[in-house]
Amino acid sequence: MSRAKPGQDEGSITAGSDFLQLDIADAPPGGRADWLAAQLRLAMSDGRLPVGSRLPATRVLAAELSVSRGVVTEAYQRLIEDGHVAGRGRGGTVVVAVPISVPEHTSTSLSTTDMFRSTPGNEIFDSYRSAPARYDLSPGVPDLAAFPRTAWLRAERAVFNSLEPSAFGYGDPRGTPAMRIAVANWLARTRGIRADPSEVLIVAGVAQALGLLAQVLRTDGITQVAVEDPGSLGVRQTLVNCGLETPPVPVDSAGLRVDSLVASGVDAVMMTPAHQFPTGVILDGERRRQLMRWGGLIIEDDYDAEHRYDRPPVPALRAMLAENVCYAGSVSKLLAPALRIGWLLVPSRYRDAAVAAKRNADLGNAALPQLVLAELMASGELERQLRFLRRRHIRRRDAMIAAVRTHLPCAVVHGAAAGLHLMITFDADFADVDLAGAALSRGVKVQPLSWHCQRPYRPGLIMGYAANPPSEIAEGVKLLGQVVRSH
Incomplete structure:
Protein backbone atom coordinates (compact mmCIF):
# COMPACT_ATOMS: atom_id res chain seq x y z
CA MET A 1 0.00 0.00 0.00
CA SER A 2 1.39 3.40 -0.92
CA ARG A 3 2.22 5.72 1.99
CA ALA A 4 2.68 8.77 -0.23
CA LYS A 5 0.89 11.94 0.89
CA PRO A 6 -1.35 13.84 -1.52
CA GLY A 7 0.69 15.82 -3.98
CA GLN A 8 3.83 13.64 -3.59
CA ASP A 9 3.40 11.49 -6.68
CA GLU A 10 2.05 11.77 -10.18
CA GLY A 11 -1.06 9.78 -9.31
CA SER A 12 -2.25 12.12 -6.56
CA ILE A 13 -5.44 14.20 -7.02
CA THR A 14 -5.13 17.99 -6.81
CA ALA A 15 -7.48 19.51 -4.23
CA GLY A 16 -10.29 21.00 -6.26
CA SER A 17 -14.00 20.67 -6.91
CA ASP A 18 -16.09 20.12 -9.97
CA PHE A 19 -18.55 22.52 -8.32
CA LEU A 20 -17.77 25.89 -9.98
CA GLN A 21 -14.28 24.53 -10.78
CA LEU A 22 -13.06 25.81 -7.43
CA ASP A 23 -9.31 25.47 -6.90
CA ILE A 24 -8.22 26.03 -3.32
CA ALA A 25 -4.71 26.82 -4.55
CA ASP A 26 -6.09 30.19 -5.65
CA ALA A 27 -7.01 31.12 -2.08
CA PRO A 28 -4.59 33.37 -0.16
CA PRO A 29 -2.97 31.91 2.98
CA GLY A 30 -5.17 32.51 6.00
CA GLY A 31 -8.05 33.79 3.87
CA ARG A 32 -9.71 30.65 2.57
CA ALA A 33 -13.17 31.39 3.98
CA ASP A 34 -13.09 34.92 2.55
CA TRP A 35 -11.96 33.59 -0.82
CA LEU A 36 -14.67 30.91 -0.92
CA ALA A 37 -17.42 33.35 0.06
CA ALA A 38 -16.23 35.75 -2.65
CA GLN A 39 -16.23 32.99 -5.29
CA LEU A 40 -19.77 32.00 -4.38
CA ARG A 41 -20.95 35.61 -4.49
CA LEU A 42 -19.37 36.01 -7.93
CA ALA A 43 -21.13 32.87 -9.17
CA MET A 44 -24.46 34.23 -7.92
CA SER A 45 -23.85 37.58 -9.62
CA ASP A 46 -22.88 36.15 -13.01
CA GLY A 47 -25.72 33.63 -13.16
CA ARG A 48 -23.92 30.39 -12.44
CA LEU A 49 -25.81 30.13 -9.13
CA PRO A 50 -29.31 31.53 -9.74
CA VAL A 51 -31.93 31.88 -7.03
CA GLY A 52 -33.06 28.41 -5.96
CA SER A 53 -29.67 26.76 -6.50
CA ARG A 54 -28.52 24.45 -3.73
CA LEU A 55 -24.95 24.63 -2.47
CA PRO A 56 -23.03 21.42 -1.73
CA ALA A 57 -23.15 20.12 1.82
CA THR A 58 -20.33 21.64 3.89
CA ARG A 59 -18.78 18.21 4.54
CA VAL A 60 -18.81 17.34 0.83
CA LEU A 61 -17.29 20.60 -0.37
CA ALA A 62 -14.68 20.58 2.39
CA ALA A 63 -13.59 17.09 1.36
CA GLU A 64 -13.37 18.06 -2.33
CA LEU A 65 -11.26 21.13 -1.50
CA SER A 66 -9.17 19.33 1.14
CA VAL A 67 -9.94 22.00 3.75
CA SER A 68 -11.47 21.83 7.18
CA ARG A 69 -15.23 21.80 7.31
CA GLY A 70 -15.01 25.00 9.37
CA VAL A 71 -13.70 26.93 6.35
CA VAL A 72 -16.78 26.06 4.29
CA THR A 73 -19.14 26.58 7.21
CA GLU A 74 -17.72 30.06 7.83
CA ALA A 75 -18.06 31.00 4.16
CA TYR A 76 -21.67 29.80 4.09
CA GLN A 77 -22.43 31.68 7.31
CA ARG A 78 -21.19 34.94 5.77
CA LEU A 79 -23.53 34.43 2.84
CA ILE A 80 -26.40 33.70 5.23
CA GLU A 81 -25.69 36.91 7.18
CA ASP A 82 -25.55 38.72 3.86
CA GLY A 83 -29.04 37.48 2.98
CA HIS A 84 -27.85 35.69 -0.16
CA VAL A 85 -28.40 32.11 0.98
CA ALA A 86 -30.57 30.42 3.59
CA GLY A 87 -30.37 27.12 5.42
CA ARG A 88 -33.36 24.89 4.66
CA GLY A 89 -32.65 21.99 6.99
CA ARG A 90 -32.69 18.76 5.00
CA GLY A 91 -33.21 20.87 1.91
CA GLY A 92 -29.65 22.13 2.26
CA THR A 93 -28.31 25.65 1.79
CA VAL A 94 -30.17 27.47 -0.98
CA VAL A 95 -29.51 30.69 -2.88
CA VAL A 96 -32.33 33.12 -2.06
CA ALA A 97 -31.02 36.46 -3.36
CA VAL A 98 -28.48 37.49 -5.98
CA PRO A 99 -25.96 40.15 -4.90
CA ILE A 100 -25.55 43.26 -7.00
CA SER A 101 -22.21 43.38 -8.73
CA VAL A 102 -20.62 46.28 -10.57
CA PRO A 103 -17.19 46.52 -12.20
CA GLU A 104 -14.53 47.59 -9.76
CA HIS A 105 -13.07 50.17 -12.13
CA THR A 106 -15.60 52.20 -14.05
CA SER A 107 -15.45 55.79 -15.13
CA THR A 108 -17.67 58.26 -13.36
CA SER A 109 -20.82 58.54 -15.45
CA PHE A 147 -36.27 40.60 9.30
CA PRO A 148 -37.96 38.09 11.66
CA ARG A 149 -39.96 36.25 9.03
CA THR A 150 -40.86 33.29 11.21
CA ALA A 151 -42.06 35.47 14.07
CA TRP A 152 -43.98 37.70 11.64
CA LEU A 153 -45.76 34.70 10.09
CA ARG A 154 -46.56 33.33 13.55
CA ALA A 155 -48.04 36.71 14.55
CA GLU A 156 -49.95 36.85 11.28
CA ARG A 157 -51.52 33.44 11.93
CA ALA A 158 -52.46 34.48 15.45
CA VAL A 159 -54.15 37.61 14.13
CA PHE A 160 -56.09 35.91 11.34
CA ASN A 161 -57.25 33.11 13.60
CA SER A 162 -59.12 35.63 15.75
CA LEU A 163 -60.00 38.36 13.27
CA GLU A 164 -63.61 39.48 13.01
CA PRO A 165 -65.04 40.31 9.55
CA SER A 166 -65.49 43.94 10.61
CA ALA A 167 -61.70 44.29 10.82
CA PHE A 168 -61.52 44.19 7.01
CA GLY A 169 -63.46 47.44 6.64
CA TYR A 170 -62.48 51.09 6.98
CA GLY A 171 -61.17 51.80 10.44
CA ASP A 172 -60.16 54.64 12.70
CA PRO A 173 -57.80 57.04 10.85
CA ARG A 174 -55.75 57.22 14.05
CA GLY A 175 -54.87 53.53 13.65
CA THR A 176 -56.21 50.27 15.01
CA PRO A 177 -56.83 50.19 18.77
CA ALA A 178 -54.48 47.22 19.12
CA MET A 179 -51.64 49.10 17.42
CA ARG A 180 -52.12 52.24 19.45
CA ILE A 181 -52.14 50.23 22.68
CA ALA A 182 -48.98 48.37 21.61
CA VAL A 183 -47.18 51.63 20.76
CA ALA A 184 -48.21 53.27 24.04
CA ASN A 185 -46.88 50.27 25.98
CA TRP A 186 -43.68 50.15 23.90
CA LEU A 187 -42.94 53.82 24.47
CA ALA A 188 -43.59 53.49 28.20
CA ARG A 189 -41.21 50.52 28.48
CA THR A 190 -38.42 51.70 26.19
CA ARG A 191 -38.58 55.51 26.06
CA GLY A 192 -40.13 56.54 29.39
CA ILE A 193 -43.09 58.19 27.65
CA ARG A 194 -46.46 58.04 29.37
CA ALA A 195 -49.16 58.31 26.73
CA ASP A 196 -52.74 57.13 26.55
CA PRO A 197 -53.43 55.04 23.42
CA SER A 198 -55.95 57.68 22.36
CA GLU A 199 -53.04 60.13 22.01
CA VAL A 200 -51.18 57.89 19.52
CA LEU A 201 -51.57 58.53 15.78
CA ILE A 202 -50.34 55.75 13.50
CA VAL A 203 -48.64 57.12 10.37
CA ALA A 204 -46.73 55.88 7.34
CA GLY A 205 -43.30 56.50 8.82
CA VAL A 206 -41.58 59.62 10.12
CA ALA A 207 -41.69 61.24 6.68
CA GLN A 208 -45.48 61.31 6.72
CA ALA A 209 -45.46 62.47 10.34
CA LEU A 210 -43.41 65.51 9.27
CA GLY A 211 -45.73 66.21 6.35
CA LEU A 212 -48.80 66.13 8.59
CA LEU A 213 -47.12 68.33 11.17
CA ALA A 214 -46.15 70.85 8.50
CA GLN A 215 -49.80 71.24 7.52
CA VAL A 216 -50.87 71.69 11.13
CA LEU A 217 -48.13 74.21 11.93
CA ARG A 218 -48.73 76.33 8.84
CA THR A 219 -52.38 76.58 9.83
CA ASP A 220 -51.22 77.74 13.25
CA GLY A 221 -49.12 80.49 11.68
CA ILE A 222 -45.72 78.79 12.02
CA THR A 223 -43.73 79.18 8.80
CA GLN A 224 -40.22 78.38 10.05
CA VAL A 225 -38.88 75.23 11.69
CA ALA A 226 -35.23 75.42 12.67
CA VAL A 227 -33.16 72.31 11.93
CA GLU A 228 -29.89 70.92 13.21
CA ASP A 229 -26.76 71.68 11.20
CA PRO A 230 -25.34 69.24 10.27
CA GLY A 231 -28.75 67.59 10.01
CA SER A 232 -30.70 65.26 7.76
CA LEU A 233 -31.02 66.44 4.17
CA GLY A 234 -34.13 64.28 3.77
CA VAL A 235 -35.86 65.93 6.72
CA ARG A 236 -34.95 69.37 5.44
CA GLN A 237 -36.31 68.56 1.98
CA THR A 238 -39.58 67.26 3.45
CA LEU A 239 -40.15 70.42 5.46
CA VAL A 240 -39.23 72.72 2.58
CA ASN A 241 -41.50 70.81 0.19
CA CYS A 242 -44.31 71.34 2.69
CA GLY A 243 -43.79 75.11 2.57
CA LEU A 244 -41.68 75.67 5.68
CA GLU A 245 -38.39 77.52 5.95
CA THR A 246 -35.55 75.63 7.68
CA PRO A 247 -33.00 77.99 9.26
CA PRO A 248 -29.93 76.08 10.48
CA VAL A 249 -28.87 75.85 14.13
CA PRO A 250 -25.33 74.54 14.79
CA VAL A 251 -24.63 71.26 16.56
CA ASP A 252 -21.56 70.69 18.74
CA SER A 253 -20.37 67.91 21.05
CA ALA A 254 -23.26 68.57 23.47
CA GLY A 255 -25.95 68.60 20.78
CA LEU A 256 -27.99 71.43 19.35
CA ARG A 257 -26.81 74.92 20.38
CA VAL A 258 -29.85 76.18 22.25
CA ASP A 259 -28.34 79.67 22.59
CA SER A 260 -28.22 79.90 18.79
CA LEU A 261 -31.80 78.58 18.62
CA VAL A 262 -32.97 81.32 20.98
CA ALA A 263 -31.08 83.95 19.00
CA SER A 264 -32.72 82.81 15.74
CA GLY A 265 -36.13 83.92 16.97
CA VAL A 266 -37.97 80.89 15.56
CA ASP A 267 -40.88 79.27 17.41
CA ALA A 268 -40.24 75.63 16.43
CA VAL A 269 -37.27 73.30 15.98
CA MET A 270 -36.75 69.82 14.50
CA MET A 271 -34.32 67.64 16.51
CA THR A 272 -32.83 64.15 16.87
CA PRO A 273 -31.79 64.40 20.54
CA ALA A 274 -31.26 60.71 21.36
CA HIS A 275 -28.81 60.14 18.50
CA GLN A 276 -28.20 63.20 16.38
CA PHE A 277 -28.02 62.60 12.66
CA PRO A 278 -25.38 62.54 11.34
CA THR A 279 -22.88 63.33 14.13
CA GLY A 280 -24.21 60.77 16.62
CA VAL A 281 -23.98 63.13 19.62
CA ILE A 282 -26.53 63.08 22.44
CA LEU A 283 -28.27 66.21 23.64
CA ASP A 284 -26.78 66.63 27.13
CA GLY A 285 -28.55 67.51 30.34
CA GLU A 286 -27.74 71.21 30.36
CA ARG A 287 -29.02 71.67 26.81
CA ARG A 288 -32.23 69.85 27.77
CA ARG A 289 -32.73 72.25 30.66
CA GLN A 290 -32.12 75.18 28.31
CA LEU A 291 -34.81 73.82 25.97
CA MET A 292 -37.27 73.67 28.85
CA ARG A 293 -36.61 77.34 29.57
CA TRP A 294 -36.89 78.22 25.85
CA GLY A 295 -40.50 77.08 25.71
CA GLY A 296 -40.91 76.76 21.94
CA LEU A 297 -42.32 73.79 20.00
CA ILE A 298 -39.99 70.80 19.54
CA ILE A 299 -40.41 68.18 16.83
CA GLU A 300 -38.56 65.13 18.17
CA ASP A 301 -37.50 62.44 15.73
CA ASP A 302 -36.42 59.64 18.07
CA TYR A 303 -33.89 58.52 15.47
CA ASP A 304 -32.00 55.29 16.30
CA ALA A 305 -32.93 55.61 19.99
CA GLU A 306 -33.17 51.82 20.40
CA HIS A 307 -29.85 51.11 18.71
CA ARG A 308 -27.39 51.89 21.51
CA TYR A 309 -24.33 49.84 22.41
CA ASP A 310 -21.79 51.56 24.67
CA ARG A 311 -23.92 54.02 26.58
CA PRO A 312 -26.98 54.01 28.84
CA PRO A 313 -30.37 55.02 27.44
CA VAL A 314 -31.34 58.69 27.40
CA PRO A 315 -34.94 59.77 27.98
CA ALA A 316 -37.04 61.13 25.17
CA LEU A 317 -37.78 64.85 25.32
CA ARG A 318 -41.46 63.96 25.06
CA ALA A 319 -41.20 62.25 28.45
CA MET A 320 -40.30 65.58 30.06
CA LEU A 321 -42.15 68.14 27.92
CA ALA A 322 -45.31 66.48 26.63
CA GLU A 323 -47.14 69.72 25.81
CA ASN A 324 -44.15 71.20 23.98
CA VAL A 325 -43.04 68.16 21.96
CA CYS A 326 -44.34 66.53 18.79
CA TYR A 327 -42.82 63.04 18.97
CA ALA A 328 -42.27 60.80 15.92
CA GLY A 329 -40.89 57.28 15.68
CA SER A 330 -41.16 54.18 13.49
CA VAL A 331 -40.10 50.56 13.01
CA SER A 332 -38.25 51.31 9.76
CA LYS A 333 -34.79 50.85 11.32
CA LEU A 334 -35.87 48.12 13.72
CA LEU A 335 -37.73 45.89 11.28
CA ALA A 336 -37.97 47.24 7.73
CA PRO A 337 -38.85 50.47 5.89
CA ALA A 338 -41.20 48.41 3.68
CA LEU A 339 -43.73 48.22 6.51
CA ARG A 340 -44.30 52.01 6.42
CA ILE A 341 -45.54 52.07 10.02
CA GLY A 342 -44.68 54.80 12.47
CA TRP A 343 -46.34 56.86 15.17
CA LEU A 344 -46.88 60.47 16.09
CA LEU A 345 -47.74 62.09 19.41
CA VAL A 346 -48.59 65.78 19.46
CA PRO A 347 -49.53 68.31 22.15
CA SER A 348 -53.24 68.27 22.95
CA ARG A 349 -53.81 71.59 21.16
CA TYR A 350 -52.77 70.03 17.84
CA ARG A 351 -54.32 66.56 18.21
CA ASP A 352 -57.59 67.08 16.36
CA ALA A 353 -55.87 68.91 13.52
CA ALA A 354 -53.28 66.13 13.13
CA VAL A 355 -55.99 63.44 13.02
CA ALA A 356 -57.91 65.46 10.42
CA ALA A 357 -54.76 65.81 8.29
CA LYS A 358 -54.18 62.06 8.47
CA ARG A 359 -57.80 61.31 7.55
CA ASN A 360 -57.58 63.62 4.55
CA ALA A 361 -54.26 62.10 3.48
CA ASP A 362 -55.22 58.43 3.27
CA LEU A 363 -58.06 57.52 5.67
CA GLY A 364 -55.49 55.80 7.86
CA ASN A 365 -52.73 53.22 7.51
CA ALA A 366 -53.51 49.71 6.26
CA ALA A 367 -55.03 47.87 9.23
CA LEU A 368 -53.77 44.33 8.69
CA PRO A 369 -50.02 45.08 9.00
CA GLN A 370 -50.82 47.15 12.09
CA LEU A 371 -52.55 44.20 13.72
CA VAL A 372 -49.66 41.85 12.94
CA LEU A 373 -47.09 44.33 14.26
CA ALA A 374 -49.17 44.90 17.38
CA GLU A 375 -49.16 41.15 18.02
CA LEU A 376 -45.40 41.05 17.45
CA MET A 377 -44.90 43.85 19.97
CA ALA A 378 -47.29 42.43 22.57
CA SER A 379 -45.70 38.97 22.39
CA GLY A 380 -42.22 40.28 23.20
CA GLU A 381 -40.83 39.30 19.79
CA LEU A 382 -39.89 42.89 18.94
CA GLU A 383 -37.74 43.19 22.06
Missing part, protein backbone atom coordinates in the same frame (compact mmCIF):
# COMPACT_ATOMS: atom_id res chain seq x y z
CA LEU A 110 -22.85 61.67 -16.02
CA SER A 111 -25.54 60.44 -13.62
CA THR A 112 -22.98 60.03 -10.87
CA THR A 113 -21.66 63.52 -11.53
CA ASP A 114 -25.18 64.92 -11.29
CA MET A 115 -25.86 62.92 -8.14
CA PHE A 116 -22.92 64.35 -6.26
CA ARG A 117 -23.34 68.00 -7.14
CA SER A 118 -23.05 70.49 -4.29
CA THR A 119 -26.77 71.30 -4.06
CA PRO A 120 -28.72 68.03 -4.34
CA GLY A 121 -32.32 68.30 -5.49
CA ASN A 122 -35.46 66.51 -4.37
CA GLU A 123 -34.72 63.51 -6.57
CA ILE A 124 -31.33 62.85 -5.01
CA PHE A 125 -32.28 59.94 -2.78
CA ASP A 126 -34.19 58.11 -5.53
CA SER A 127 -31.10 58.31 -7.74
CA TYR A 128 -28.81 57.40 -4.87
CA ARG A 129 -30.78 54.32 -3.83
CA SER A 130 -31.02 53.03 -7.40
CA ALA A 131 -27.30 53.41 -8.14
CA PRO A 132 -25.67 49.95 -8.12
CA ALA A 133 -22.72 49.33 -5.83
CA ARG A 134 -20.75 46.28 -4.86
CA TYR A 135 -20.42 47.56 -1.29
CA ASP A 136 -23.46 49.55 -0.24
CA LEU A 137 -22.52 51.46 2.91
CA SER A 138 -25.52 53.78 2.76
CA PRO A 139 -26.50 55.24 6.12
CA GLY A 140 -29.96 54.62 7.49
CA VAL A 141 -30.30 51.16 5.91
CA PRO A 142 -31.18 48.46 8.47
CA ASP A 143 -30.25 44.80 8.31
CA LEU A 144 -33.03 43.73 5.95
CA ALA A 145 -31.82 40.13 5.91
CA ALA A 146 -32.54 39.95 9.65
CA ARG A 384 -36.09 39.86 21.26
CA GLN A 385 -35.39 41.14 17.76
CA LEU A 386 -33.83 44.28 19.21
CA ARG A 387 -31.50 42.27 21.46
CA PHE A 388 -30.48 40.12 18.50
CA LEU A 389 -29.80 43.16 16.32
CA ARG A 390 -27.70 44.88 18.97
CA ARG A 391 -25.30 41.92 19.14
CA ARG A 392 -25.01 41.78 15.35
CA HIS A 393 -24.63 45.55 14.97
CA ILE A 394 -21.82 45.68 17.53
CA ARG A 395 -19.80 43.19 15.48
CA ARG A 396 -20.39 45.13 12.30
CA ARG A 397 -19.68 48.50 13.88
CA ASP A 398 -16.43 47.18 15.34
CA ALA A 399 -15.47 45.81 11.92
CA MET A 400 -16.02 49.23 10.35
CA ILE A 401 -14.04 51.03 13.04
CA ALA A 402 -11.16 48.58 12.66
CA ALA A 403 -11.23 48.97 8.87
CA VAL A 404 -11.25 52.78 9.14
CA ARG A 405 -8.25 52.68 11.49
CA THR A 406 -6.39 50.45 9.06
CA HIS A 407 -7.29 52.00 5.71
CA LEU A 408 -8.30 55.57 6.66
CA PRO A 409 -5.91 56.49 9.47
CA CYS A 410 -6.36 60.19 8.67
CA ALA A 411 -10.11 60.06 9.43
CA VAL A 412 -11.79 60.93 12.73
CA VAL A 413 -14.68 58.65 13.72
CA HIS A 414 -17.85 60.12 15.25
CA GLY A 415 -20.99 58.57 16.73
CA ALA A 416 -19.81 55.04 17.42
CA ALA A 417 -21.76 54.50 20.66
CA ALA A 418 -25.14 54.09 18.99
CA GLY A 419 -27.01 54.05 15.71
CA LEU A 420 -26.54 52.28 12.39
CA HIS A 421 -23.85 54.48 10.86
CA LEU A 422 -20.54 56.23 11.51
CA MET A 423 -19.59 59.73 10.50
CA ILE A 424 -15.95 60.28 9.61
CA THR A 425 -14.31 63.65 9.01
CA PHE A 426 -11.01 64.68 7.47
CA ASP A 427 -8.63 67.49 8.33
CA ALA A 428 -8.04 68.24 4.68
CA ASP A 429 -9.09 70.60 1.94
CA PHE A 430 -11.12 68.68 -0.65
CA ALA A 431 -14.76 68.31 -1.69
CA ASP A 432 -16.36 65.31 -0.05
CA VAL A 433 -18.93 65.13 -2.88
CA ASP A 434 -16.04 64.41 -5.25
CA LEU A 435 -14.77 61.75 -2.88
CA ALA A 436 -18.20 60.09 -2.65
CA GLY A 437 -18.58 60.18 -6.43
CA ALA A 438 -15.16 58.60 -6.94
CA ALA A 439 -16.00 55.94 -4.35
CA LEU A 440 -19.23 55.05 -6.17
CA SER A 441 -17.32 54.69 -9.42
CA ARG A 442 -15.19 52.09 -7.61
CA GLY A 443 -18.27 50.26 -6.33
CA VAL A 444 -18.58 51.73 -2.82
CA LYS A 445 -21.68 53.72 -1.89
CA VAL A 446 -21.38 56.31 0.91
CA GLN A 447 -22.88 59.76 1.49
CA PRO A 448 -20.90 63.01 1.57
CA LEU A 449 -21.31 64.92 4.83
CA SER A 450 -21.82 68.18 2.94
CA TRP A 451 -25.19 66.92 1.69
CA HIS A 452 -26.41 67.33 5.25
CA CYS A 453 -24.90 70.75 5.96
CA GLN A 454 -26.36 74.15 5.20
CA ARG A 455 -23.25 76.01 6.31
CA PRO A 456 -19.56 75.27 5.68
CA TYR A 457 -18.28 72.21 7.54
CA ARG A 458 -15.15 70.12 7.31
CA PRO A 459 -15.27 67.35 4.67
CA GLY A 460 -16.53 63.98 5.72
CA LEU A 461 -18.47 60.86 4.85
CA ILE A 462 -21.41 59.02 6.40
CA MET A 463 -21.20 55.23 6.24
CA GLY A 464 -23.77 52.66 7.31
CA TYR A 465 -22.74 49.31 8.74
CA ALA A 466 -26.00 47.58 9.73
CA ALA A 467 -26.78 45.97 6.37
CA ASN A 468 -23.40 44.36 5.61
CA PRO A 469 -21.42 41.46 7.07
CA PRO A 470 -18.00 42.34 8.55
CA SER A 471 -16.09 40.93 5.58
CA GLU A 472 -17.88 43.20 3.09
CA ILE A 473 -17.53 46.20 5.38
CA ALA A 474 -13.78 45.62 5.52
CA GLU A 475 -13.51 45.27 1.75
CA GLY A 476 -15.63 48.36 1.13
CA VAL A 477 -13.59 50.53 3.50
CA LYS A 478 -10.39 49.18 1.98
CA LEU A 479 -11.51 50.36 -1.46
CA LEU A 480 -12.57 53.66 0.07
CA GLY A 481 -9.09 54.06 1.50
CA GLN A 482 -7.62 53.65 -1.96
CA VAL A 483 -9.94 56.38 -3.27
CA VAL A 484 -8.98 58.74 -0.44
CA ARG A 485 -5.28 58.21 -1.06
CA SER A 486 -5.76 58.97 -4.76
CA HIS A 487 -7.32 62.31 -3.75
